[in-house]
Amino acid sequence: MIRLLPVFSALLMGCHMASVPDTDPGVSRNLARYRQGTVTGPRYQLRFSLPEERSHPVRGEVTLSFEWSGGDHPLILDFDRPRSRVAAISVNGEEAVAEYTEDHILLPPGLFRRGKNSVSLAFEAGDDALNRNDEFMYTLFVPDRASTAFPCFDQPDLKARFRLTLEIPSSWTAIANGELRTEINWKKRTILGFEETAAIPTYLFSFVAGKFRVVTAERAGRRMRFLHRETDQFRLDRNRDRLFDLHATALAWLEAYTGIPYPFAKFDFALVPSFQYNGMEHPGAILYRADSLLLEDSPTQDQELRRAGLIAHETAHMWFGNLVTMEWFDDVWMKEVFANFMAAKIVHPFFPKLNHDLRFLMAHYPVAYDVDRTAGANPIRQDLPNMKEAGSLYGAIIYKKAPIVMRMLEELTGEAAFRKGVRDYLSEYSFRNASWPDLVGILDRKTSIDLREWSRTWVEKAGRPEIRVDLVQDNEGKIVTLLLRQDPVRKQPLSLLLGKKTLPVTLDDPELAVREAKGLPVPDFFLPNGRGRGYGRFVLDPSSRSHLLQHLPKLEDPLLRGISWLTLWDDMLEGEIPPGALFDLAIRALKFEEEELNVSRFLHDLNTLYWRFLSVEDRTRFAPNLESFLLDRIAKSEKASLKSAFFRTFRSVVLSSEGVTKLRRIWNGTKSIPGIGFSESDRATLALEIAMRLPGEAETVLMTQRERMRNPDRKRRFEFVSPAISPDVATREAFFKSLKNPANREHEPWVLEAVHYLHHPLRAADSIRWIRPSLDLLLETRETGDIFFPKRWLDATLWGHRSEAPAEVVRTFLEEHPDYPEKLRGKILQTADELFRAADILQH
Ligand SMILES: [Zn+2]
Numbered sequence: 001m002i003r004l005l006p007v008f009s010a011l012l013m014g015c016h017m018a019s020v021p022d023t024d025p026g027v028s029r030n031l032a033r034y035r036q037g038t039v040t041g042p043r044y045q046l047r048f049s050l051p052e053e054r055s056h057p058v059r060g061e062v063t064l065s066f067e068w069s070g071g072d073h074p075l076i077l078d079f080d081r082p083r084s085r086v087a088a089i090s091v092n093g094e095e096a097v098a099e100y101t102e103d104h105i106l107l108p109p110g111l112f113r114r115g116k117n118s119v120s121l122a123f124e125a126g127d128d129a130l131n132r133n134d135e136f137m138y139t140l141f142v143p144d145r146a147s148t149a150f151p152c153f154d155q156p157d158l159k160a161r162f163r164l165t166l167e168i169p170s171s172w173t174a175i176a177n178g179e180l181r182t183e184i185n186w187k188k189r190t191i192l193g194f195e196e197t198a199a200i201p202t203y204l205f206s207f208v209a210g211k212f213r214v215v216t217a218e219r220a221g222r223r224m225r226f227l228h229r230e231t232d233q234f235r236l237d238r239n240r241d242r243l244f245d246l247h248a249t250a251l252a253w254l255e256a257y258t259g260i261p262y263p264f265a266k267f268d269f270a271l272v273p274s275f276q277y278n279g280m281e282h283p284g285a286i287l288y289r290a291d292s293l294l295l296e297d298s299p300t301q302d303q304e305l306r307r308a309g310l311i312a313h314e315t316a317h318m319w320f321g322n323l324v325t326m327e328w329f330d331d332v333w334m335k336e337v338f339a340n341f342m343a344a345k346i347v348h349p350f351f352p353k354l355n356h357d358l359r360f361l362m363a364h365y366p367v368a369y370d371v372d373r374t375a376g377a378n379p380i381r382q383d384l385p386n387m388k389e390a391g392s393l394y395g396a397i398i399y400k401k402a403p404i405v406m407r408m409l410e411e412l413t414g415e416a417a418f419r420k421g422v423r424d425y426l427s428e429y430s431f432r433n434a435s436w437p438d439l440v441g442i443l444d445r446k447t448s449i450d451l452r453e454w455s456r457t458w459v460e461k462a463g464r465p466e467i468r469v470d471l472v473q474d475n476e477g478k479i480v481t482l483l484l485r486q487d488p489v490r491k492q493p494l495s496l497l498l499g500k501k502t503l504p505v506t507l508d509d510p511e512l513a514v515r516e517a518k519g520l521p522v523p524d525f526f527l528p529n530g531r532g533r534g535y536g537r538f539v540l541d542p543s544s545r546s547h548l549l550q551h552l553p554k555l556e557d558p559l560l561r562g563i564s565w566l567t568l569w570d571d572m573l574e575g576e577i578p579p580g581a582l583f584d585l586a587i588r589a590l591k592f593e594e595e596e597l598n599v600s601r602f603l604h605d606l607n608t609l610y611w612r613f614l615s616v617e618d619r620t621r622f623a624p625n626l627e628s629f630l631l632d633r634i635a636k637s638e639k640a641s642l643k644s645a646f647f648r649t650f651r652s653v654v655l656s657s658e659g660v661t662k663l664r665r666i667w668n669g670t671k672s673i674p675g676i677g678f679s680e681s682d683r684a685t686l687a688l689e690i691a692m693r694l695p696g697e698a699e700t701v702l703m704t705q706r707e708r709m710r711n712p713d714r715k716r717r718f719e720f721v722s723p724a725i726s727p728d729v730a731t732r733e734a735f736f737k738s739l740k741n742p743a744n745r746e747h748e749p750w751v752l753e754a755v756h757y758l759h760h761p762l763r764a765a766d767s768i769r770w771i772r773p774s775l776d777l778l779l780e781t782r783e784t785g786d787i788f789f790p791k792r793w794l795d796a797t798l799w800g801h802r803s804e805a806p807a808e809v810v811r812t813f814l815e816e817h818p819d820y821p822e823k824l825r826g827k828i829l830q831t832a833d834e835l836f837r838a839a840d841i842l843q844h
Contacts, residue, residue, distance in 0.1 A: 021073050023101040026388030027144060029328065031076060032155040039075075042066040042153060042160040043196075048125065050209055052169040054132050058125040062150050065118040074099070074106040077119070078147035078154040085124040086151070092117055105151055125149040128784070131276075131746075136172075136210020136229070138272055138287060140280060143329050143390035143787065146202035155387065157327045157433040159199040166192045166207060174209035175227060177284040179266045197283070198264060199431050201325050206282035208270045215240060219248035222262075227270040230294055231711045235679065239294045246308055246350070250315035253346045259423050263323040263430070269314075273713035274749045276786045278310050281317030281339075288314070289749075297677035298640035300648075301351075301596045305359065308350050312343035324429040329390040331436050333380050336394075337402035338422075340364075344403065358559045358597050360407070361532045365566055366601065368400035369464070373537065373573070376829025377462040380405065381436060391787035392823035395830075397462075404535055405458045409443075411493055411533070412454070417446040449491070457490045465490050467507070468539040469526045482517035484528060486510060486536070497530030497560075499523025507534075524551075532563045537570055545571060549581060553588050558595035565589070565598070569605060572613070573837050575844075579613035583622070587629060596642060603649045610653055611761045612802045612838045623655040631662075634673060643675050651689055660693045667701075680711060684718050688725055692760060695727030717750050724754035729766050732758060736770050740777065742784040748792075755796035764800050771797060771806055775813045778824060790824065794831040802838040810835065 021034040045063040068075070079086065083100040090096055091111040096119075099106040107119065129145035131138050139149065147154040164176050170190045177200065182193035197205070212227035217240075224244055230236045247267070255261055264283040271290035279288045292310055295303055320342065321335030344360055351359075371377055380402050382393055410418040421443040425434065428442070436459070444451040470483040484496065486507050496503045496514060501523070503516050525544035528534065540548070548564045555561045568585070571577045586606040593599050610619060610626070630650040637643045654663055665671035666678070667686040678686070687705035691698035702722050709715040723735040736758060738744045745751050755774075759767045774797045781790045798806070810832045814825065 021076055023076060023104045023106065024386065025101075025103045026386040027078055027103075027147075027155050028386045029384070032157070032328065032387075034073070035076070035153055035155065036157050038069050038071050039153065039158060040067045040069070042158055043163070044150075044152065044160055044205075045163045045165075046150060047165040047167070048150075048207075049167040050137065050169070050172070052172075054134055058127070058130060058132075058149075059123070060125050060150055061120070061122045062152075063118055063120045064152070065116065067115060068112050068117050070109075070112075070114045072109055074108055075112060075119070077105040077107070077151040078103060078144075079105050079123070079151040080128075080148045081123070081126050085126075086121060088120075088122045090120045103147065119151075121151055123151060133210070136208070136212065136272075138208040138210075138270065138275075139206045140276065140287070140786065141205060142203040142280060143332070144203070144387040146205060152202050154202050156201040156203060156325050156329065159201050159325065159431065159433070161196050161199055162205050163196040164194045164207065166194070166209060168192065168209050172210050173212050173214060173227065174207055175225070175268045175270060175285045176207035177205060177264075177282060179284075195265065200283060200322065204282050204322060206280075206285050206287070208272070208285060208287065212270070217241075217244045219244050220252060222248070222251070222267060224248070225268045227268075228290060228294075229273055229713060230271070230290065232680065235294050235296070238297070243293055243311070246311040247315060249349070250312045250346050251318075253312075253349075254316055254319055254342065257342070257345075257419065257422075258319050258426050260319060260323070260426055260430070263318060274717060274747055276748045277788065279314040281314045281322060283318060283322045286314045291681065296679045296682060298644050298675065300600070300641040300645045301639075302600045302641075302645070304641075305347065305351065305354075305363075308347045309343045309363070312346035313339045316342040316346070319426055323431060324426055325433050327433045327435045328384060329387060329393060330382060330384040332390065332393055333398040333402050334436055334439070336398045337380075337406050340399055340403040341406045355558055355595065355597065357532060358562050358595065360403075361559070361562055361566070362597050362601050364400045364404050365532075365535075366569070367396045368404060368535075369566070369570070370833075371396040371830045372401060372462070372464045373570070374830045374833035376826035376831075376833070378823065378826050379462045380459045382823070389821070389823060391782060392790070392821070392827070394787045395791060395827070401535075408458070408492060408533070408535070409451075409454070412449050412491075413443060413447040418443070421446050454491055457488075461488075465536040466539060467494075467528050467534070467536045469496075469528055469541055469544075471522070471526070471541070473522050477522050479517045479520050479522055482514045484512045484514060486512075490536075492534055492536075494528060494534040495530035497525075497527040499525060502530050527560075527563065527567065529563055529567070530560075532559060538567050540567060540571060540576075545576065549577065549585055552585060553592050558598055561589070561593070561595070562598050562601065565601060565605075572609075573834075575837075575841060579609050579841065580618060583609045583614060587626070590629075590633065596639070596645070599642060599645055603645060607649060607652055608834075611800070612834065613841060615842060620655065623653070624658070627654055627656055627659040634676075640675050643673070647673065647676055651686065654689075654693070660690065664690050664694070664701075668704075680709060680714060684709065684714065687718075688721065688757060691722075691725045692757065692762060698725060698727050717747070717753075720747065720750045721754045721757065724757045732763075732766065736773070740773075742780070745781070745784065748786060748789050752789075752792050752796045755793065756799065759797055759800040761800040761802070764802070764806075768801065768806050768809065771801070771809045772813060775810070775828070778828070779821070782821075782824060791827050791831065794827060798831050798835050801835055802842060804839045804843060807832070807836050807839040 021031045022028050043065050048058055048060045050058055080103045089098050096111055126148040128148040129139055129141055131140060144154050146152050166174050168174055168190050170185055170188045174192055176194045177197045178194035180192060181195050184191040212229055214225055214227055216225045251262055266284050268284060269286040271293055272287050273290050275287055275289035278292045293307060316339040320338035326332055326334055348356055378397055380397055425439050425442050440451050440455055465486050465488055467486045472480040474480050489510050491508045493506050496505055503514060525547040529538045552561055552564050572579055572582045586602050590602050630646050633646040634643050654660055667683060667690055684705060687701050691701045706718060723731050726732055778790055781793050
């Protein structure tokens with residue numbers, strides 16, 4: 001608690017009732033509840049003046065009007081700025097005196113009347129969430145950063161209408177949530193007036209302004225536009241139509257599924273260079289990372305899929321999250337699960353030949369398991385006492401496990417009943433807020449299963465059940481009893497595979513006797529997760545394990561090959577299979593694998609095995625053969641996307657001097673690979689990988705690349721990352737130290753790329769010294785960085801390490817901080833899990 005005027009202090013101190021506001025830093029659940037109960041229908045009239053000079057402050061004015069139902073407590077606005085940044089407050093037209101705490105402005109209750117009120121303020125905005133660059137800026141307020149830019153009620157259940165005016169340099173352009181209504185040009189400045197928005201939460205309010213070019217198109221009678229800064233005209237031309245088509249198809253699909261027309265007035269998006277996330281769903285002004293939408297020449301199928309999935313995801317948010325919003329951020333997973341779940345359905349028609357079950361498996365399970373098998377696993381729905389911790393809720397469990405669980409729910413409920421429930425939920429809560437129990441209440445009426453119990457085990461508990469098969473057979477090789485055991489018990493439908501025969505079962509007890517199996521011949525292998533729809537650690541019996549390890553490439557069904565691979569991967573991590581044996585299987589499987597989704601997964605894991613789980617001697621010994629194997633696959637693959645996938649792996653694993661020379665010739669253009677084109681960013685990555693491997697020539701390679709680069713945004717990024725590759729440890733040390741200044745962490749994707757190279761396995765012996773200071777910085781990155789940054793910071797820091805020494809650094813840090821914030825501690829344990837396992841496996 002912070003200093004208060006005596007009159008307020010008496011009212012606020014010592015009150016612990018749920019509906020009493022507090023002025024703790026951030027927005028507490030209590031404050032939010034109190035405001036929700038006393039404030040209705042907020043409207044913001046906002047004006048921002050954006051200077052051309054990045055160093056000059058952004059100034060603003062706001063008039064906030066709302067209905068007030070009275071009370072004895074002050075009105076509390078959220079504004080995370082010193083009081084010196086606020087001027088001229090008036091309440092209902094009269095000048096007013098406010099009290100300030102760290103994150104709040106308090107206005108005495110006596111100034112307000114029941115019914116309509118308004119508060120006007122002039123202020124200087126903080127830059128934290130304005131993402132200011134030399135030629136452009138954009139707001140990113142999710143989850144609680146609107147209050148760094150302007151005074152507001154920064155909580156999701158006080159949805160408001162926003163009327164925005166922007167004053168910008170005349171050479172700039174801008175989009176916002178509302179349609180542009182007026183434009184006035186005056187002395188090199190332009191004043192843009194935007195239409196008032198529908199009711200949206202503060203985290204969705206947004207604008208983008210700067211030197212952008214605008215592309216317009218019409219699809220199905222709707223005008224759409226996007227802003228971009230791409231300088232490569234071919235790259236733009238190649239992608240433009242596809243971007244509009246993907247959005248239009250997603251919109252049409254969602255309108256049909258939900259029965260509700262697109263809920264907002266207009267549809268624009270912006271391609272932002274080095275945007276922190278892949279996308280953010282601001283209604284009328286979606287922001288995307290430019291590189292995620294403008295694909296390079298010969299993209300892999302995986303990149304195409306990701307792009308289609310990303311566009312579908314952000315578009316689905318218009319209904320799920322934007323039209324109906326969670327009450328509080330503890331339910332942020334709901335908007336994400338629906339966006340991902342719908343996206344998976346939407347991308348179907350774009351890829352008619354795609355194996356969608358396999359796609360769902362590969363897109364969700366490995367990433368969800370990577371968290372859920374660790375000691376840091378978190379449940380889907382998590383408590384959130386204060387908005388300032390909201391960023392820590394995001395992660396693989398929300399994005400990957402929740403859609404798996406939702407699909408299970410759809411299967412248990414039935415597709416039609418599920419869809420009807422979703423429609424009822426959307427129409428009942430349109431332009432309002434709803435919680436998970438609200439949806440459970442609606443769906444519960446449509447199903448015979450106990451949805452509340454189901455939610456308690458799957459949504460509110462962390463981790464995955466362990467499922468194993470127990471078999472008794474007779475002398476003739478026939479099954480006498482077959483038991484499926486699950487611990488802990490979670491209701492789930494499974495398909496038990498016995499060689500070629502599938503038996504559907506529903507697990508709902510610690511032990512299930514599969515009667516249909518009695519008398520059947522014992523098959524070559526059992527796979528409890530036959531169709532890949534179950535969720536858990538499926539423990540293989542020794543003979544199934546060795547059968548699959550031997551014969552996986554010969555399994556006919558690509559889905560089955562994928563499921564088997566993921567199951568064996570779990571076995572490797574548990575120490576049941578030596579990494580070398582799985583590495584060998586990956587090579588054998590990749591020789592014949594034609595299903596690109598499997599190729600991507602095998603290559604990804606091959607890379608991890610190579611850098612993290614093979615001993616240094618094995619890695620060095622395998623390198624030349626692996627390189628020639630990959631070169632052979634590049635040459636022999638017919639599809640450009642497959643060539644590209646194999647090439648990326650080659651680029652990442654190459655170690656032999658012959659291989660590096662080849663890479664260098666590709667980079668400088670003296671060697672080409674038929675079927676693969678190399679863009680400016682491809683060449684930049686090549687230069688970094690080469691410089692890492694050829695310390696003597698690093699400087700020349702990096703300088704040559706820098707001089708070649710035309711796109712100013714990419715060039716700045718390259719310059720930023722380069723010192724992290726330096727052969728000189730002192731230069732890298734200085735670079736790492738520079739990251740302690742939050743201003744140098746502003747461009748998060750740049751930082752993450754640099755940190756990734758800093759901790760490259762080839763440099764692990766040098767970089768171990770930066771692990772501890774990186775952990776020490778973690779808490780601060782939660783304050784200064786965007787929501788995904790702390791986890792990604794950890795990922796980039798630990799990925800290149802595998803021995804006992806770095807594992808010990810992490811353990812010591814955790815021991816020395818017994819009171820460390822729980823969610824962040826969870827993130828450390830999630831990221832360090834593979835390091836711990838690798839250190840353990842390599843020691844034995
Ligand atoms: Zn999302």
